[in-house]
Structures are given as C-alpha cells and as structure tokens.
Amino acid sequence: MDSARIYQQTQERLVALSATFDEARLSTVVPACPAWDVRQTYAHMVGLCVEVVQGVVTPPASDEVTARQVADRAGWDIDAINAEWSQGAPALIELMRKSTRRRYSLPALDAWHHENDIRGALGMEAQTQDADRLADFVLGGLSRGWPAELPSVHVVATDTGQTWHLGEGSDLELSASAFELARAVTGRRSIAQVLAMEWVGDPTEVAPLLPTLPAPERDLTV
Numbered sequence: 725m726d727s728a729r730i731y732q733q734t735q736e737r738l739v740a741l742s743a744t745f746d747e748a749r750l751s752t753v754v755p756a757c758p759a760w761d762v763r764q765t766y767a768h769m770v771g772l773c774v775e776v777v778q779g780v781v782t783p784p785a786s787d788e789v790t791a792r793q794v795a796d797r798a799g800w801d802i803d804a805i806n807a808e809w810s811q812g813a814p815a816l817i818e819l820m821r822k823s824t825r826r827r828y829s830l831p832a833l834d835a836w837h838h839e840n841d842i843r844g845a846l847g848m849e850a851q852t853q854d855a856d857r858l859a860d861f862v863l864g865g866l867s868r869g870w871p872a873e874l875p876s877v878h879v880v881a882t883d884t885g886q887t888w889h890l891g892e893g894s895d896l897e898l899s900a901s902a903f904e905l906a907r908a909v910t911g912r913r914s915i916a917q918v919l920a921m922e923w924v925g926d927p928t929e930v931a932p933l934l935p936t937l938p939a940p941e942r943d944l945t946v
Contacts, residue, residue: 725857727829728820734835735769735813737851738842739806742766749846750802756841756912756944760794763805765838767797770809772831777815783830826865833858837910844946855903856884862909862936863888875930881905896925911937912944 742750750763757765771793775781781789797805820828836858840850863879867888870876876891881902899922900908908918918931918939932939 725829725832725861727832728817730854730857731820731832731835732813732817733853734832734839735773735809738766738769738835738839739810741839741842742802742806745802752845754841754845755942756844756940757838758940759791762842762845763800763802764794765842766802766805766809767794767800769835769838770805770812771796772834773809773816774812776828776831777812777819783827783834829861833861833910837907837912840907840946841912844944848946850903850946852903855901855906856881856886859902859906859909860886860888863890863905866890866909866934866936871933874933875925877927877930879905890930896923896927896930898923898927907944907946909934909936911935911939913939914941914943915939917943 745762751761753761754765757768760768768790772781772783772785772790775785775789775793776783785793797808816831820832836854843849843851859881867890870890872891874891875895876889876893878894878897879888879890880897880899881887882899883901886902898905904913904921907913908921913935915932915935918934919927921927
C-alpha cells in the first residue's frame with residue numbers, strides 16, 4: 725500500500741474540506757469517535773502527525789495518547805490546527821515513504837477513516853478512493869493471523885474482484901464492496917451491521933473478530 729500517497733492526498737482533502745465548515749459543523753459530534761467533535765478529530769490527526777515524526781508516539785497510539793493530543797489543542801481554531809498539520813505533514817510523509825514497517829502505514833489508515841467519520845457525521849457522501857488498498861492492508865493482516873480453531877472465511881470485494889482467505893478452506897463467505905469491507909474490519913461497522921452483510925454460512929462466531937478496532941455500539945452510515 726502506498727501509504728505516503730494515501731496520507732498526503734487524504735490530508736490535503738481534509739484541509740480543503742475544513743475551509744467549508746462553519747462553527748456548527750466544527751462542533752458536530754462524530755459518532756465513530758463519540759468523545760470528539762469534528763474540530764477535535766482534526767486535532768487528534770494533527771497530534772498524531774507531529775508526535776510520530778518527533779518519535780513521541782510509535783503507531784498505533786493508545787486512547788490515553790489520543791486524548792492528550794486533543795486536550796493539547798483545546799481552544800485552537802481550525803486554521804491553527806491546519807497550519808500545524810500543513811507544517812508537519814511533509815516530514816511524516818517522508819518517514820512513511822522510507823519506512824518498511826507496517827506500523828508506519830497506520831497514520832494513513834487513521835486519516836482515511838477519520839475523513840469518512842467526519843463526512844458521515846456531517847451527512848456527506850463517503851470518500852471511497854483507495855478503499856481497495858485499505859481493505860487489502862487490514863484483511864491481509866487478518867489472513868496471516870487468523871486462528872486455526874475458527875471457521876475459515878473467504879472474503880470477496882464485489883466491486884474490485886479482490887479476494888482474501890482467512891484460515892484454510894472456505895467454511896464461510898463474506899461479500900461486500902471494498903469500502904464496506906475496509907470500514908467493517910477497521911471498527912466502523914457495528915457487530916449487527918457485520919452480521920447483516922452478505923454471508924454464506926452462519927457468521928455468528930467470527931463476526932466479532934473481524935473488526936481490528938473496537939466496533940461501535942451504534943450503526944454507522946458512512
């Protein structure tokens with residue numbers, strides 16, 4: 725996955741998007757990040773960018789760290805937040821280009837999903853560019869560590885033709901768009917939503933194990 729490119733393009737889209745937000749939108753709660761509003765979600769992304777470059781944080785960041793990143797920027801307006809991001813992003817992008825460790829791709833996943841978290845909170849359509857790459861990054865990781873005692877899952881992206889095998893065989897089959905798969909396996913679909921996806925076989929045992937981040941209690945629409 726070209727995480728540096730994905731991060732750069734996502735960051736540029738988010739900065740441009742924020743220029744259209746009034747105070748009401750900036751103060752809108754983001755259901756995928758229920759402790760944060762839109763401005764605070766931006767503050768977290770900026771904090772992660774700066775602290776990864778400084779070596780303060782090695783991805784992934786804990787909840788305590790992300791909460792501190794937001795608190796450190798409490799009271800900042802969106803222009804100040806974006807100014808810090810625009811200043812810090814080139815160094816992170818360069819680090820992502822040079823690093824071969826998978827953990828340094830995580831800021832790209834974080835920003836891409838938060839872009840859609842924000843768009844969903846504001847009733848905007850999803851941004852689906854690079855969903856195939858995000859889905860492959862996470863499902864590829866799941867395929868390498870799928871517990872042998874669990875039913876195997878053959879996963880199919882209906883729009884891109886990509887396939888993944890979780891475990892040996894095909895006890896179950898899951899079919900969805902690359903975007904839905906990327907969102908589901910990164911904690912952006914409730915377990916009820918995962919169960920309601922297109923399955924062949926009974927997914928009850930495996931559905932709670934597909935999200936690599938905690939699944940939301942409430943359904944998300946984007």
